[in-house]
Amino acid sequence: MEHYLFLIPLLPLVAFVINLLLGRWVVKHASAYIAQVAMFGSWVVSVLVFFDIRGSSDKVLEQHLFTWIPSGTFNVPVTLHVDQLASIMLLVVTTVSTLVFVYSKGYMAHDGGFYRFFAYLPLFAFSMLMLVLANNLLLLYVFWEAVGLCSYLLIGFWFRRRSANEAAVKAFVVNRVGDVGFGLGIMLTFWTFGTVDFYGPDGIFAKAANHAALGVSGGTMTAIALLLFLGACGKSAQFPLHVWLPDAMEGPTPVSALIHAATMVTAGVYMVARTHPIYLQSESALVVVALIGAFTSFLAATIALVQYDLKKVIAYSTISQLGYMVFALGTGAWVAAIFHLMTHAFFKGLLFLGAGSVMHGMHDELDMRKMGGLRKFMPITFWTFLIASFANAGLIPFAGFWSKDEAIVGAWASASSVGKLAAVVGLITAFLTALYMFRCVFMTFFKAPRFNPEAIHPHESGAWMAVPLVILAVPAALIGFIGFPPENGPFQHFLEPVFEQAPAQTTHANEQASLYTIQEPATTRTAIAAAQAATATETHETHVSTATTVTFGIISTIIAVSGIFVAYLTYITGTISATAIGARFAPLYQLFVNKWYLDEIYHNYITMPFYNFAMFLWRIVDVKIIDGTVNGVAALIGAISQRMRTVQTGLLANYALGIALGMVIIVGIYLAGFSTLFR
């Protein structure tokens, strides 16, 4: 299978090139099909690769394409490397992409820059796939930024909107801040380990493992880990660098669905997961990661609670869920994080697509206060949105419950000091998530419509949009079971080889039936059901006793249900008045509405100082000091020569006098200096 690896990224790239160059004149509307076909092809190859890898426990596929930078010892090859983690990511990315491509065909049907959209999307897919396939840190970095480029292009798609473009610039610059951290991390790794390759005997991971032997101090390891994490924060919108994600909603909804929910934002999590051997070497790094993750999830949840813009709510919920994944990573629950990543990709994608179809129906109206009672108008959207909300809230049968619960359990039971704290925060955030998700559901789909029916006629979206919704609903509901029973489900076993040194998981399960839901033909769905049924009972000791998992399961269900109930009380029955609570906790409410004043802080304390310093540099240093001196010297010379002119009086006598004076002086000098007069 190694030889066909290059096909995965190549197909979207080809689609991008065709659509970009020929899109405007030749291809026009056909560009959608080209993109979709390419994506589907890439999905098929990914599935084949998955099955190939699933075949043997620690099978790794690698394909070297060409050498990129052969500069002395810094040799960067372009090689594709697929292991279990990568194959899962491939599957997630390609699946969601294909669905979003289909959805976008409907959504962007009558938009001016149609071909341009379907050029940028495959470019994004290509970069994301290459990012996942990269076998060394620098290549990862290259496509890390390429993905940032695509998000810039797609956010700023409707370039006539000033806000869209500002959001795009903001996204790119904030990402760039993260990337700088990432870049510096790469440099540090290179100079400490002498190479940027992950795998292989002299790869980073091998050397990291026995870094003490190599004389590399713990501090350096922490520094590398933290720098890389800074990059992850930038990309996965964690606390300091999360400000760009809410603004990214300016872009078209499919973009938000694909990029800002499923794939790009998870790149950070993937990167941390991929480089976990480095993180394992430094406890403090892991603590930081966990704390950031926890805090971000709580922060985002609070803000999401008070948002009225449908897409903004979902965006903040993404940040919150990403927070979960990050603190799962931070506490060593690698597999839980990836599991949550996968489940989140599906139900969050569904949420966004749902929001997209709502927008479509409501003539691009997003303010929930102007919606209501859309249940009757768009049943499919409603039901799929409801399933996704349940999943997001983490209700028992749905995917969200399993992964989120496992993350919390993993955090609770982990050896890391902040594990317990993270778990508690996780639970609180779970409650808030349930609350705001169902606030959003109740406000949009229930109660009486708050828009005037003549102007806006909400209608169910077309087939192109509805079908992907339904398809996505299935994994959103059922994907959780591949991680059942918690801790040693088929999913965990599949990922074991990647994280085998992981302290948390020491079990060694035998192969089990496949565990993936495969879209499209119903037959595949039945295969999944069969797989679940045949959960092998194997003996493996897990440090987490089934008792704790069961208790946590019960706790989180209770929390989820109570969250939904509270939302029901406030928005359906009106027993709790949201405005009253807002009024009582006014300062807190204002804090949340203004997004914890972070945007203002950044603007006033980072952007403006730089801008003013630049203005100072230009106005004062460049114009006044440097140019000033240059022109000053010229003026000075002019002035001096003007004064010298007056010496020429024109009178012959003066000149004669001058000559005589000269004679006197010369003879004087001779006498004083050279003659024997004074000696």
Added chain:
Amino acid sequence: MGHLGVEHYLFLSAILFIIGLMGVLVRRNLLIIFMCVELMMTAVNISLVAFGTATDTLNGQAFVVFTVAVAAAEAAVGLGIILALSRRGKTVDVDDMHSLRD
């Protein structure tokens, strides 16, 4: 009384030279100035010849031949200029001649 050494000649030439110089500085009549210049030239000639004979070489005298030639040429041109100046109606007073300045 001491015999006639080279210093005597040098003193004489120095005195004549200074007189010539003072003439140039003091007098305002261009012609007188011209004469004073000639006097200064001769004073220099004396010292040249004096040094020549003191060192028993003829270089001094050869040099004087050339200075005399130059003085003659200078006199010709100088007088020409003075004539041209005075023909333009101006006086020969040195102080009025500053038209070149502005």
Added chain:
Amino acid sequence: MDNFPILSTITYLPLLGALVIFFMPRATRETSRLIAVVASLLSMIASFVMLGAFKHNNTFQFTEHKTWLKDLGVSYFMGVDGIAVLLIVLTTILCAISIIYSWDTINVRTREYYIAILLLETGMLGVFMSLDLFLFYIFWELMLIPMALLIGIWGHEDRVYAAVKFFLYTLFGSLLMLVAIVALYQSYYNQTGTHTLNILTLQGGHYGHIFQVWVFAAFFIAFAVKIPMFPVHTWLPDAHVQAPTAGSVILAAVMLKMGGYGMLRFSLPLFPDGTNYWRTFVIVLSVIAIIYGAFLSLVQPDWKKLVAYSSVSHMGFVTLGIFIHNIQGMDGSMMVMLAHGFNTGALFLIVGIAYERAHTLRINAFGGLATPMPVWSAFFVLFMFASIGLPGLSGFVGEFLVTLGTWHYNKVAAIITFCVVIIAAWYLLWLVQRVVFGRTIHQLPEPGDAALTPAERAQLAQVGDHGHGPVPTLISGGSHDAHAVPAEGQLDSTNWPDLSLKELICLVPLAILTILTGVYPKPIFDIADPSFHAVLNGAMRVIGN
């Protein structure tokens, strides 16, 4: 084939073209530009042939050695190594493109214009090829005059000030260099008794520490002015703003590399002690230059000035790379030089194209050019991302390598240098936002736009929902007459033509090169690496074939 004087052909083809035009007093615009294009294209092709025939080792190849002034020890000694080959190819390509670009943009004194550009090309090529200090200095001065003329005659408003400033700055530097050359010449003579200015033999002499420090300083100032480095850079923005498009393309793309090349060819090999002595000073200056250039580009209201200051920042990377003294730094500096050549050259072409239509360089005079000129905007975005240093395009490789090298030398400098990349992204993206994206005068504000100003909201309301209302009066004071250049507002760019064929011919090769060097820079490394290794460990260079 090996003894065919390929180097002289490349150098003197443009000169031949210039002479042909010169000896056709009644040459019309068409004939002279045709000759110029043919001459520069031939020279380019010859340089490609040379590139092909270049063997990847650290020797000087295609050398031509004829004694010129025997008793002065001056010889007509030309040769190229890895570094020079690349820069020569860059020069010929850029010159060809700029000559093609001035196909229809220059229509006053065209004959002299083409003669000046061809002379300039010969001067630059000569600088890269000459291995004899005397010859080097002649070419170094030769290229100065046509450039000053280009700025001085065909420039914009106060071009004379810019030309004079440019001329004086560079002349000041080169005079110091002349003194240094003479000092070197004399000290070598004192040591070995032979008069020579041939670089390879000069490298053999061993010069005292103090001597090296001072002579290095003199050479350094000449190159620093040319690069330009921080304190002596103020001529660059003026020169660029006033220069005609072709002139500023060549100035930016090639002439700024002279300084870097000079350091690699003369300062490092000849004065190792001098280099060590001044290393920290130069590195500090380069880092300042990088930061300073980036910050200043952030606030420039004038488009060309913005790009000029950004090249100050990029060239800071070059000097940083050179003086880091490890292979990554050196390779990085060469990559930055090439990348900067393509990107900034292209950016100036793009600015020139915009100037042809708008006749002003004020950034806020533009806006929403994506609508009337989509292809132009696409190229502009591409080159903007290249010069930001987006991986996959040429800018990134160089900058990353230089920073990587700097990290090895001093962590703080590396961090600062790499952080400047954020500011670079900021000002360039902001530039693109103000110029390309956004709306033209006659376009309606988008209803969904969250950042609408109250005026725009009022106008939107007045237009009403159906969105096809009467064309609104101009909001921001733009005037209908495209040619009248209002001091303030945005120009009416609705009927600005998109890229013409000529402009495409100029931009497409640069785009291809940028992408190529970004994606697959290996050949460049293969060519340049051996020479850099030689420069690094001060190996005695020997003549190849």
Added chain:
Amino acid sequence: MAQEPMWLTFIVAFIIMNVLLVGMAYTTWYERKVLAAMQDRLGPTRSGPHGLLQPLADAVKLLGKEDLIPAGADRVLFFFAPLVVFVAALVSVAVIPFGGTVQIGGRAVNLYATDLNVGALFVLAIGSAGVYGIIVGAWASANRYSLLGGLRAAAQVISYELVLGLSLVGIFIITGSLSLREIMEQQQRSIEIGPLHISNWFILSQPLAFVLFLIAAVAETNRAPFDLPEAETELVSGFHTEYSAFRFSFYFLGEYINMLVVSLFASTLFLGGPSGPGSEKYWGLGLVWLFIKVAVFMFFYIWLRATLPRFRFDQLMGVAWKVLLPLALLNIVITAFIRLIANGQIF
């Protein structure tokens, strides 16, 4: 050139001076006689036989006349000017050799006052110094006509002095020395051309120089065709218009002495001075020959005065600068070439 005691030189000099004064007096007589003869009249006859005492009579008249000084005149300069002319004329005779060194009364006596090795130039120098007498005299008499006469004299003398000097260069090239005694001796030697034994006078080898010298000499002494400075018709009597009696006599004497000196100078240079057949043996015969030559020259002066009309001033200047000077230079070049060929330096 024996070093003789000082007093002997004084005696010889005194004798020469007196001979000169007497000679001058009788030149006036000689001139009036010859002039008259040329104009077919008798000339002075009443004062002594054939008017021989006429000069004495003139002298008495001049001394007797009233000696007046013009009102605006510059008294000091007016007094000194004629003296300068007279003294200058006399002094230049010092270098003219009247013969070699002869034994008189057992003592070697050289028949010349002194022998400067710049003799010839000395005569020229004194001639040019003499000009001052005229100029200052003209200026001092505060009369416009005399001033113009003086200026003309100055211009004339300067121009012709140049020609005079250059024409002699030919001789200096041949003799190689400037001292007149040397030149005289070189002309004693006789050269045999075939049967003839002619003494090697320079007039034979330098004919062009001789002609130029004569013309310049006439102009130098303001005589005959070149007597513009005291052109009677235009300027009354030129620079010495205001001079009367005694002071006028100095000018008058000066002029005639100049004529004598110039003719002596010419005969020494070109006609070998006191040389003539038989002069080697008897120095007296040499003097006689010299006297005859001078007489011939004097006759030539007078003859000129009698026949040629006066030059116009610009013609006078034109002739000097545009005709005589080039010829003199030509002569120098030719003699120099001949001298080089003679020395064998060229072929």
Added chain:
Amino acid sequence: MPWDLIFFYIIGAISVLAALGMVASPNPIHSGILLVVCFLNVAGIFVMLGAEFLAIVQVIVYTGAILVLLLFVLMLVDPHELPSFYLAQPLQRGVGVLLGLILLLEIGAAIVTQTQFGPKGNATPANIAAMGGNVQALGSVLQTNYLLAFEVVSLVLITGIIGAIVLAVPERLGQRIGTLRSTISLGHPRGLDHPAALMAGPRNETPIVTKERKAPEPAAVRRLVMAKDPDDFTSV
């Protein structure tokens, strides 16, 4: 009795007094003549120094030619044009005198301090006499060591002549001589006595018509006697 010393003091005193007289005398002619006296004495000094040729040259060239010319010009300039004797800028002149005195003292000091001379040459009086006197010796030195200088000096003299012609001779006079068709014109005002006879001025100059000629000159402009049209004075 050291005759040479006595002679030296006499001649020296005369020349110094003459020089002082020349500088101090109000009447330029007197100063001219005093200068002649001074130069003659200097010639005497030259003779005492053994340089007979130079003495003669001094007499012929300086007194014979230059000073004659000078007196020539002095006489041409009407006396009443001469500037008043008394000094225009006393301060400046005062400083001049002071400087002169200081210089005199300095040079005196310099002479007294007896700087050493260069190497003795070989032109001792004995050799000179052997060569036949100062003139021959000087002649030989001039023609050998200083031949180049000799030639160059001739050039200087030629330029002097041309300079004098160009400056002093007004065109009009040139024409009247009839031989000289055109002279180097420095743009001097060109008088025109009768339009027919005289050819037009240099190509680009418009001939001055007779009307102009008769224009009465403003009284303030005082003119040089000689430079005027000689026809006013001589009837020839």
